[in-house]
Amino acid sequence: MAEERVQRRLAAILVADVVGFSRLMEEDEVATLAVLKERRATILQPVVRAHGGRIVKVMGDGVLLEFPSAVDAISGAVELQRKMADANAALSEARRIVLRIGISLGDVVIDGSDLYGDGVNIAARLQSLAEPGAIYVSSGIRDQVKRKLAFDFDDLGPKFLKNIAEPVHVYRVVFEAAATIGHQEQALPLPAKPSIAVLPFTNLSGEAEQDAFTDGLTEDLITDLSRNAGLFVIARHSTFAYKGKSIDVRLIARDLGVRYLVEGSARRAADRVRINVQLIDAVGGDHLWAERFDRNLEDIFGVQDEVTNKIVEALVGRLAESPSRNRPKSLEAYDLCVRGRSLVSSFNSSPEALREAEILLNQAVSIDSEYAEAIRWLAFVHWQIWAQSIDPTEDNRSRAFELARQAVALDKNDAANHWFIGFLLANEKRWPESDEEFAAAFTLEPNNADALAIRSELAAFAGHASEAIELTQRALRLNPHPPGWYYWQLGLAHYAACQYEEAVRILRMEAIYRSPSRRILAASLAQLGRRDEAMREAALFMAMTPKFTITHWAAAQPARDMETVRRFVEGYRMAGLPE
Template sequence: MAEERVQRRLAAIVVADVVGYSRLMEEDEVATLAVLKERRTKILQPIVRAHGGRIVKVMGDGVLLEFPSAVNAMSGAIELQRKMEDSNAALSEARRMLLRIGINLGDVVVDGSDLYGDGVNIAARLQSLAEPGDIYVSAGIRDQVKRKLALDFADLGPKSLKNIAEPVHVYRVLYEPAATTGREGQAALPLPAKPSIAVLPFTNLSGEAEQNVFTDGLTEDLITDLSRNPGLFVIARHSTFAYKGKSVDVRLIARDLGVRYLLEGSARRAAGRVRINVQLIDAVGGDHLWAERFDRNLEDIFGVQDEVTNKIVEALVGRLASLPARNRPKSLEAYDICVRGRSLITAFTSFPDAIREARILLNQAVSIDPEYAEAFRWLAFVYWQLWAHSIDVTEENRSRAVELARKAVALDENDAAGRWILGYLLAYEKRWPESDEEFAAAFTLEPNHADALVMWSELAAYAGRASEAIELTQRALRLNPHPAGWYYWELGLAHYAAGQYEEAVKILRMEATYRSASRRILAASLAQLGRGDEAMREAALFMASTPNFRISHWAIAQPARDMEIVQRFVEGYRMAGLPD
């Protein structure tokens, strides 16, 4: 009998695998399987069909795909990563499902519906090399797509892969990340008139995960220091941290954020010393404007921050008038604890628990360093959130918040964040002249403080100036293109105050803010539109997470100069079935 001929063909092979699948299964098997099944049905299968591919087989947490061309395979893989990223936005960081993807163009052996051979094996080895959220490709894929798709590649050089005879030249795909919800389809942001800069999250080189807090704190403090300079346009912290841990071309980041300059660096903290490397990049011209390495005692960290800030300002705008010195902590232990606490304050997952944990940490920080202004201002905001969001509704928390905010301003009257926090709390005390004075001081110190603009927008909305409130939040979104979800909460509130209920529903249903306490405004908006069943469902979901909410308490507490606006909210809440 004649020997059966082996069938072969050239194919673009994609292998994808879920990062940390075993950990996810161990923590919550049922939820992990449900998310995985949903992603395969709603994301993977439609993408593969749309790009003319087929699912060869599913292997637990992995999948083997075949496409008729390298371009189809690459386009499908990028869309898959983007849609996985979008779907992860509503999950806590620990529960996010990330993919590693490898793509190879090669000869494969066909056995029924299955595929074998080095073409498949190389794709699998590339997948195992890739970092979470990345796509690694062989030279064959890169050569096929480089003139057909608007992509850049990081050359990782030849790699020896397990059970593959010859080294394989490997490239990392530098694709633009998916647009933040609410910005999809918008054109690239225009460059501001001022020199514009974003500080990317510094890389932790300490080899210890617990030092991530220190490295993140260093990044945040540099952003704060640069923002105090009126000659610069500085992107807010939340938007730059959207790129943490991702390998994205700096040109694409700059285009996405609408800035010309990027600061990137790394830090290593060990044995009482800190080593910091920084470089300032002109993302438009492609030049490195300045780079320096600092190797200092840990106690000198704040001096290093000042040096870096001064060098950047000098490089971009020349020497400016010196600014008042910041209130620096006298204890590194207090600083570390404060950084941990402030990272929890705007958390949307397990919101009440995050706020309670932040209260413990920040109380520890101020007990260690009783003159640490930043720790006092964040602690003031924590006590206000406990009261305002019906987590722990006591007058003691309310009065304590104001007391702590005054303490923070007394310790550092030149801290813009301290001034707007005090101004915001004073508005809830109906002390309008004092509140206005504090916000005016904040904007004098830092005209483009994104968070302050959004909080001022809330007060404008409750004063009957809804159009101004919307404009203020839009300004903040330019400074913070990838914002925390509460920006959209405040924007939805402003649209509700303006009577623009359809727009409010659209905004408040964004994944970035939907599962927060903004659901009560969503419920009211739906009720005002006559969509009663939807409104009552959202109201019930809101009450499940905030059982202490009462309309009467809310109405009395609001910082409203225009009571007609408050009554508009009260009417919507009652129509949605929220309790009086």
């Protein structure tokens, strides 16, 4: 019997996937499935038909489409993303159905109504790379349409894709609904001061374990630049959103609302380190300064200071140098501290992360007993273990204070030491001392977004809800892609202002939902009379934090205004949280 011939054809393959599908289903399975069904009927099917394509198959939260040409595939993808964005406008951010799309041009194998082959596999891999709302395409697609459609393409370079033998050159389609990398619908206005973001340095060592060292260099450079009042400096969390991504610097600058970017790389081998740094004007397209440093490893902190001074001089001129922060005496202690702080650089770290960080930071301090930053982070860990009711013992609380005081005594030139002890003093209701420490922090580091966000909580519990909202918004401008706890602080501030609908909207954002902030979400829902939802959120919160009690919480708050505390307690009780 003659062997049946395999049928093949060249096709443009599109794979789309719903972002955060598991979270949407967990929150409301019935509503999510209903919205997906409605979107397929009213948006997906008409768009595919209009552009001559066909739906090959629906795969849970994803879909595989075939188009007869690259032009049809791109046109259909852009229309699909725009119509999805329009349909999402009426929904809260937490309930929006957002797609990632990948498109490739390739030879496919036909099996009945299904398709297989590298064309399908590459499209699926491109989809998994894409940011929410974006369209990624292979070079074959881009080459076919670049003179036929009025869309630009960002060149993301060659990428190695899983189970694909050769690298694939990847492009992002630039169009209205997904023109930015992040979630800014419009470009942020440039500040009056020279504005700068330091992108994560690339680890060229070839060893994954050196990632922490390279990240530490980036973080320390951001901190040192933030100490200069003449600059507007984007916070670490926002710039690390671009780690490992090949993105046009103009789009990054637009997304963050800055003019200047710093890029760099580091190669650490034995007792040597090589660092390359360049300063780019993302608006004018000029390279303002670039230099290579090839030094002994023990000179690394001197290199950090030199890089900082040269960037400042290039942007605002030669200034009097700020007093230096305390530097570790041991690179081993530095490595341990960098690893520890990466685990706990948010106010809603998991218990497991906190315990691991505690071990690493204790090791760092045992090596260098005068390493102020490691001591401060260790204080932070003990405070979080107490404040999150993980182990709410007096020993953890007093240890946090002891270590925080020690950090300030060892290094009065580190702003973070001041604002953290200021926060602890507020929890002791020692308001004048707390205010002095925050003032010292902002004098040393005007660009400290974390300090602004923390200060907002103290303002809320002082009865100044409007000021609290404003402080968090300032923090968000310095940190446009913040850690989730910024939204926790913003939701808290809106609750304090009795703006419960806005608090619910913020606290259901993907960045913060499912964290311990659910207790504030539960209280907000209760205040709105949505009792069933409130009690469900309260139950989910208690499953995560079984030792929580209203009494412990109320006693622990840094509150000058007891009416604000009373309003929170009222919401917690209405939501069914335990006394």
